[in-house]
Every structure is written in structure tokens, then in C-alpha cells.
Amino acid sequence: MDQLRHTRISYGDNVRQRVSVWEPSSDIKPQSGGAWVIFIHGGAWGDPSNTEEDFIPSIKHVVASYDSLAHAPIRGFAGIDYRLSPHPKHPQGPETPASELRAAKHPDHINDVWSALQFLVQEYDLASGEYILVGHSAGATLAYQLCMGSYVLDGQVPPQSVPLPTTIIGISGIYDLGGIDQRHDGNYAGFITSAFSSDRSRWKIASPACCPDDRISGRNLPSHNILAWSPQDTLVDEPEIDSMVAKLKANGANLLTLKDLTGEHDHVWQEGSQVCRLIKLAIEQLQESP
Numbered sequence: 001m002d003q004l005r006h007t008r009i010s011y012g013d014n015v016r017q018r019v020s021v022w023e024p025s026s027d028i029k030p031q032s033g034g035a036w037v038i039f040i041h042g043g044a045w046g047d048p049s050n051t052e053e054d055f056i057p058s059i060k061h062v063v064a065s066y067d068s069l070a071h072a073p074i075r076g077f078a079g080i081d082y083r084l085s086p087h088p089k090h091p092q093g094p095e096t097p098a099s100e101l102r103a104a105k106h107p108d109h110i111n112d113v114w115s116a117l118q119f120l121v122q123e124y125d126l127a128s129g130e131y132i133l134v135g136h137s138a139g140a141t142l143a144y145q146l147c148m149g150s151y152v153l154d155g156q157v158p159p160q161s162v163p164l165p166t167t168i169i170g171i172s173g174i175y176d177l178g179g180i181d182q183r184h185d186g187n188y189a190g191f192i193t194s195a196f197s198s199d200r201s202r203w204k205i206a207s208p209a210c211c212p213d214d215r216i217s218g219r220n221l222p223s224h225n226i227l228a229w230s231p232q233d234t235l236v237d238e239p240e241i242d243s244m245v246a247k248l249k250a251n252g253a254n255l256l257t258l259k260d261l262t263g264e265h266d267h268v269w270q271e272g273s274q275v276c277r278l279i280k281l282a283i284e285q286l287q288e289s290p
């Protein structure tokens with residue numbers, strides 16, 4: 001990490017509306033071009049222990065995989081944090097300042113991701129090159145919600161200046177809110193309701209795997225998609241990845257599906273080497289066909 005300079009910047013008034021950027025330090029001259037690699041953390045839209053710094057173990061592995069970042073086709077790394085919904089295990093008292101409140105309701109989370117990307121376009125010229133977007137769990141939901149445009153923003157139009165990612169890497173993602181809750185005997189309804197309200201028609205609209213095909217058609221999808229999942233994940237089951245594979249295939253997406261991750265749901269980002277492998281794969285794909 002000593003090859004990287006870390007900056008944390010706010011894009012809104014809430015403490016969670018922030019991005020972290022890790023750029024090669026100025027004594028390293030990275031190749032011109034190269035991709036930004038951007039991470040959206042998970043935590044079921046409400047776990048305050050997940051932050052944009054969940055990306056750090058994976059960044060460390062990526063950096064260690066190159067002799068020097070000067071030889072890496074990477075412009076930098078960024079992690080996006082976003083406003084969270086209430087969590088039953090982390091209640092907040094009436095004295096909580098507004099800036100620290102976790103009271104977000106869909107589409108606040110996805111609006112924040114758009115705002116964070118807009119900020120990166122303005123301040124870091126994200127729009128001039130390629131970017132790989134990595135989402136874990138609820139972060140993968142958010143990544144694919146970008147491809148759904150205004151459909152998942154209650155009709156609001158996303159900022160025109162923000163390009164869609166060249167690649168989305170969805171790791172252990174939640175793609176069908178009603179489906180995953182049903183298969184867990186309604187035990188996920190608590191966190192889904194906290195984030196999306198109790199109106200199940202809103203769950204469906206927010207679910208990338210349930211998106212009408214004319215809203216997620218090929219031209220709205222990234223050039224490359226990598227979906228990955230670990231059979232040892234006890235929180236997100238195999239039908240979740242299968243539902244998104246089916247949606248992407250039905251829409252002609254260029255897709256690589258990997259069900260060979262190992263370890264528990266959160267182990268994957270906590271340890272980071274498997275996320276690193278996926279990022280390196282995405283970089284190889286971009287070098288072969290941008």
C-alpha cells in the first residue's frame with residue numbers, strides 16, 4: 001500500500017456519503033490509460049461495520065501481484081460508501097445528528113452510488129477511460145441497478161455525465177430480493193423491508209434479475225460481466241447467481257460465471273485474494289477486447 005496515496009472525500013452531508021481513492025503515489029508513473037477499479041461494499045444495505053475500506057485487502061493483493069504499479073494497467077482504486085438503512089442490532093437514539101442517521105430508503109442507496117460516480121467523473125476524470133466496478137453482496141445489487149437506469153430510480157434520470165462501467169464483477173450478489181427471502185423462509189424480509197419498504201412490488205422493481213428485458217437490454221449492460229459465488233456461502237445461495245446469469249444471458253451479455261470461490265460470504269472480501277483474481281481476470285479481458 002506504500003505505492004498508493006489514500007484520500008477520503010465526502011460527496012454529501014451524511015457521514016456515509018464518501019468515497020476513498022487510492023492513487024499511485026506521485027513518484028510512480030503508471031502507464032497512461034489503464035482502468036479505474038471501483039468497489040461497492042455489501043452488508044445488506046444496513047450493516048454499519050461494512051465500509052468502502054472493505055476493499056483494502058483486495059487492493060493489497062492486486063498491488064502485490066505487480067512488480068510495481070508503474071507496470072500495471074491500473075489508474076487507481078476507489079471505494080464507494082453510501083447512506084445506510086436502519087439496522088435492528090445498531091439502534092440510534094434521538095440525539096443522533098442528522099449527518100450520522102442511518103435512515104436511508106431505496107432509492108437513496110443507488111442514488112448515492114450515482115452521486116459518488118459523478119463525483120469521480122468530475123474530480124478524477126473517470127469518464128475518459130475504462131472502469132471496472134466490483135460489487136459484493138448488496139454492492140453487486142447496486143452495481144447492476146446502475147444498468148437499470150431510471151427504472152430503479154422511481155423515474156428520475158441518472159446523471160448523464162456518468163458512463164456505465166466497462167466491466168461489472170458481481171461477487172456473492174443479491175439479485176432477486178423476493179426470491180432470496182422466500183428461500184430463507186421470510187427471514188430476510190426484515191433487512192429488505194428496512195431498505196426497500198414492505199411493498200413487495202418495490203422489491204421486485206429493485207431486483208436486477210427481475211428487470212424487464214427492455215430496461216436491461218444489451219446496450220445498457222457492460223461489455224464484460226463476471227459473476228462469482230462461493231458454494232460455502234451460507235447467506236447467499238446458488239439460485240441468486242443463477243437468476244442473474246439467466247437475466248444476463250437472455251439479454252445477450254458477455255458473461256463469465258465462476259462458482260469456484262471458496263469460503264463464507266464475507267471471507268471473500270475480508271481475505272481479498274479471490275477478489276484480486278477476479279480483478280486480474282477483468283483486466284486481461286479488457287486488454288484482449290476493450
Ligand SMILES: Nc1ccccc1C(=O)C[C@H](N)C(=O)O
Binds near residue numbers: 137
Ligand atoms: N449480505 C447479506 C446477505 C444476506 C443476508 C445477510 C447479509 C448481511 O450482510 C448481514 C449483515 N452482516 C447484517 O448484520 O445485517
